[in-house]
Amino acid sequence: MEAIGTLSSGIAHDFNNVLSAIIGYTELAMMEDDERLRQDDLKQYLQACERATSLVSQILTFSRISAVDKKPLNIGYIVKEAVKLLRSTIPTTIEVKQRIDSKSIIVLANHTQIHQIMMNLCTNAAHAMRKKGGVMKIKLTPFESASDSPLRSLDLPPGSYLKLEVSDSGYGIDPANMNRIFDPFFTTKGASEGTGLGLSVVYGIVKSHGGAITVDSVPGSGSTFTVYIPAIRHQEAKAETETEVIRRGDEGILFVDDEPMLSALGRDMLQRSGYKVTDCIDSVQALEMFTDNPNAYDLIITDMTMPCLTGIDLAKEIWKIRPETPVILCTGHSDLIDEEQAKKEGIRRFIMKPLRHKELARTVRDVLDEQKQPT
Numbered sequence: 480m481e482a483i484g485t486l487s488s489g490i491a492h493d494f495n496n497v498l499s500a501i502i503g504y505t506e507l508a509m510m511e512d513d514e515r516l517r518q519d520d521l522k523q524y525l526q527a528c529e530r531a532t533s534l535v536s537q538i539l540t541f542s543r544i545s546a547v548d549k550k551p552l553n554i555g556y557i558v559k560e561a562v563k564l565l566r567s568t569i570p571t572t573i574e575v576k577q578r579i580d581s582k583s584i585i586v587l588a589n590h591t592q593i594h595q596i597m598m599n600l601c602t603n604a605a606h607a608m609r610k611k612g613g614v615m616k617i618k619l620t621p622f623e624s625a626s627d628s629p630l631r632s633l634d635l636p637p638g639s640y641l642k643l644e645v646s647d648s649g650y651g652i653d654p655a656n657m658n659r660i661f662d663p664f665f666t667t668k669g670a671s672e673g674t675g676l677g678l679s680v681v682y683g684i685v686k687s688h689g690g691a692i693t694v695d696s697v698p699g700s701g702s703t704f705t706v707y708i709p710a711i712r713h714q715e716a717k718a719e720t721e722t723e724v725i726r727r728g729d730e731g732i733l734f735v736d737d738e739p740m741l742s743a744l745g746r747d748m749l750q751r752s753g754y755k756v757t758d759c760i761d762s763v764q765a766l767e768m769f770t771d772n773p774n775a776y777d778l779i780i781t782d783m784t785m786p787c788l789t790g791i792d793l794a795k796e797i798w799k800i801r802p803e804t805p806v807i808l809c810t811g812h813s814d815l816i817d818e819e820q821a822k823k824e825g826i827r828r829f830i831m832k833p834l835r836h837k838e839l840a841r842t843v844r845d846v847l848d849e850q851k852q853p854t
Contacts (some may be wrong), residue, residue: 500527526564530598532591532833544701549587549688551711554641555579557590558619561597571604572612580620584641585709588670592684600645600704605754607649607702618644622707633691639710640690647701652696660694725837726844727753730777734758735765735793736809737785745780745809745834766796766851767792773801780846783810791816792823798825809834 501524508520560576569575597617604615622642624635651662661682681704685692689709696702732754736742737759746758757776759765762785769776779797783790794806808821811832818829827846828840 498531499573500524501531517813523567526567528833530568531566539603547587551585552588552590552593553585554588554593554708555619557593558597558617558643560682561601562617563596564785565598565601565605569615570609570612572822573605573608574612574614575617576614577617578619580618584621584639584710586641586688587711588708589690594689596643596706597645598682599678600706600796601679603704604647604649604702607647607651613648616644616646616723618642620644621710624707631706633693635691635707640707641710643706643708644703646701648701651698651700652702653698657694657696661692725752725840728844728847729753729755730847731755731775732757732778732780732843733765733769733776734780735762735785735790736782737758737762738782741832741834745839748834748836748839749843751836752843754843762786762790762793766793769797770800773797773804776804777850778805778807778843780809780843781806783808783816791821791826794824794826803850805850807842807846 504520504524504527508517508524511517511520513714527738548590558577558579562575566575601615601617607613608615614841619640619796622640624637624640661678685706685708690707692707694702694706695705734742734745734749734756735758736745737760742758742760749756757768759768762781765781766788769779779794781790781793785793790806790808790810794808797804797806805827806825807828807830808816808826809830809832816824821829827849828842830842
């Protein structure tokens with residue numbers, strides 16, 4: 480019960496902070512006449528939303544709700560992205576220094592989870608320096624592990640790795656706690672200051688990527704967390720990059736979500752990419768619409784958890800009418816299905832909410848292009 484209390488208190492604290500930022504910057508944006516200042520407020524609002532997304536993802540990661548897709552990434556820009564977010568949330572008494580040297584190193588990783596690693600390690604580092612300030616150093620460099628490397632004790636085989644170091648000049652870690660810092664719910668923070676999941680989640684993510692994490696700490700002088708993630712060869716795949724052109728289209732799409740706001744959001748996002756989108760908040764009505772004119776829709780995008788027909792049920796009914804129709808499944812959280820199960824059922828792609836314009840547009844274009852390829 481004590482662990483549950485610690486978790487719930489920490490989650491409440493983190494969400495209250497995020498909601499305060501969301502509400503505050505929304506109010507400021509609504510009051511602001513200057514377009515440039517309004518844009519600044521909306522950027523802060525979006526950053527707060529990303530923090531909320533990261534927190535939910537962190538909890539789901541710990542719960543092991545489902546596996547995640549990993550793609551070839553040059554994670555240097557993800558680290559830079561996280562640093563930008565951090566600078567707006569940590570005290571000015573903390574100096575942030577970064578050295579990013581990873582242009583040629585590609586890893587097979589999940590974007591969101593790499594961002595989680597960065598945010599969790601850096602948030603902990605900032606917390607260690609919150610009273611007196613200090614210096615946070617972030618380094619991302621290539622690393623080669625030889626057969627006689629001391630890292631063999633971490634079960635890291637010889638090869639190329641990306642090495643991420645996050646260090647602080649804070650109060651350090653008590654030697655008595657060193658063997659417990661990656662345990663779930665273990666925290667030295669107060670009951671209202673965090674969930675105690677941060678380092679446990681980092682450890683789980685790193686291990687799921689085939690990597691390792693170490694910590695060095697001197698009480699009174701600070702700590703350094705070092706993450707190793709295996710690199711892959713350039714020939715294996717093209718990496719996701721910082722700049723991405725949103726590919727457009729004009730195909731017909733049926734977007735189904737029983738939450739009216741999300742249904743409208745999906746419609747608006749895809750219409751701005753040129754698609755002809757019909758949105759529907761009732762899965763039974765959506766099936767009727769498809770039955771009446773199945774050739775009007777080149778793609779179905781559906782929520783999972785809905786009254787009457789779930790997303791999978793809707794997909795199966797649609798396939799009875801037109802078996803080749805591609806379906807993308809969106810969900811915020813469901814005990815009924817995960818990505819692996821969805822693909823076994825015939826679902827083309829599985830997207831976790833909240834929806835992001837670039838991710839949605841990229842996924843839609845990929846599925847539609849695949850559909851056009853000869854079988």
